[in-house]
Amino acid sequence: MKLQPTSDAPSLHIDEHIARIRLRRPAQANRLEPQDLDLLLDYCGQLSARPEVRAIIIESSGRYFSAGYDIRRIVDIAGQSAADTLENPFEAVIEAFERLPQPTIARLHGGVYGGSTDLALACDFRIGTPATEMFMPAAALGLLYYPSGIQRFTSRLGMQTAKELFLLGEKIDAQKMLDVGFLSEIVAAEALDARVMAIAARLIAQAPLAVQGAKRAINDMARNEFDRWEFKLREAQALRSQDLKEGLSAWSEKRPASFTGR
Structure with missing residues (x-):
């Protein structure tokens, strides 16, 4: 309810x-x-x-x-x-x-x-x-x-x-x-x-997967709850993301990136 x-x-x-x-x-x-x-x-x-x-x-x-x-x-x-x-x-x-x-x-x-x-x-x-x-x-x-x-x-x-x-x-x-x-x-x-x-x-202009992944890692480290395996999974997701491709293209083309969180 x-x-x-x-x-x-x-x-x-x-x-x-x-x-x-x-x-x-x-x-x-x-x-x-x-x-x-x-x-x-x-x-x-x-x-x-x-x-x-x-x-x-x-x-x-x-x-x-x-x-x-x-x-x-x-x-x-x-x-x-x-x-x-x-x-x-x-x-x-x-x-x-x-x-x-x-x-x-x-x-x-x-x-x-x-x-x-x-x-x-x-x-x-x-x-x-x-x-x-x-x-x-x-x-x-x-x-x-x-x-x-x-x-x-x-x-x-x-x-x-x-x-x-x-x-x-x-x-x-x-x-x-x-x-x-x-x-x-x-x-x-x-x-x-x-x-x-x-x-x-x-x-909100940053890549959501990168921002949220970094936030979680920092907070987990501060709480002594950091799980390296879980982080590596999130890292691989970001490396394979459309957002990373968009970020690299925007950087080389000297324009603002348009991230989707995917």
């Missing part, structure tokens, strides 16, 4: 090669609720099956990017179960985002808090403004973060930065986010949309 989003639930809009996921709960700092998680997983499934989509932008309305997942929902899960271990439902959503085949861009116009820091980190590019800031309040709230999130922060930003963010829980500004590698770049607020779209345009 197809999920029907409510008026304040995250939306998905696809325009030719670009998909946009928008968080639409600005009055609650774009906090994610349990019903949003199934919807976001559904969006990830839809996008993974749409080869014509070559770039995905995640953005939000209002002052903040997002306050992350409502921690009270996690407490409710813990209180309703006597099991020795528990699954955090938010973790599955972030893993699905990171494993999307298409490259992803996080448009970070404002505050990035709690679980939304991991949502942004799971994206391939994170573009901020001088107003962008972040903090991870897990320890201040008594929450031990889920393992893949801690692993992502540690592998992407380094052990010392991960400790500072998770143990100290201090708010850091855009420049610090750039310095530690959380932000890909900072642009003026009025230039944010143009820069995000320029990156998306650059991505």
Whole structure:
């Protein structure tokens, strides 16, 4: 059964090669609720099956990017179960985002808090403004973060930065986010949309098999999940592709290539 989003639930809009996921709960700092998680997983499934989509932008309305997942929902899960271990439902959503085949861009116009820091980190590019800031309040709230999130922060930003963010829980500004590698770049607020779209345009102009194959290899290496045999299969597919022939022809003819993903 197809999920029907409510008026304040995250939306998905696809325009030719670009998909946009928008968080639409600005009055609650774009906090994610349990019903949003199934919807976001559904969006990830839809996008993974749409080869014509070559770039995905995640953005939000209002002052903040997002306050992350409502921690009270996690407490409710813990209180309703006597099991020795528990699954955090938010973790599955972030893993699905990171494993999307298409490259992803996080448009970070404002505050990035709690679980939304991991949502942004799971994206391939994170573009901020001088107003962008972040903090991870897990320890201040008594929450031990889920393992893949801690692993992502540690592998992407380094052990010392991960400790500072998770143990100290201090708010850091855009420049610090750039310095530690959380932000890909900072642009003026009025230039944010143009820069995000320029990156998306650059991505969709590249050969999809090469872009998606490289993204998967890089992420797999960062997770210590790299499978050389699977990569060699993808490499052979790219070497035999029509896109490679088109790319070589366009290069020699000094014209833009027109890739089809085949």
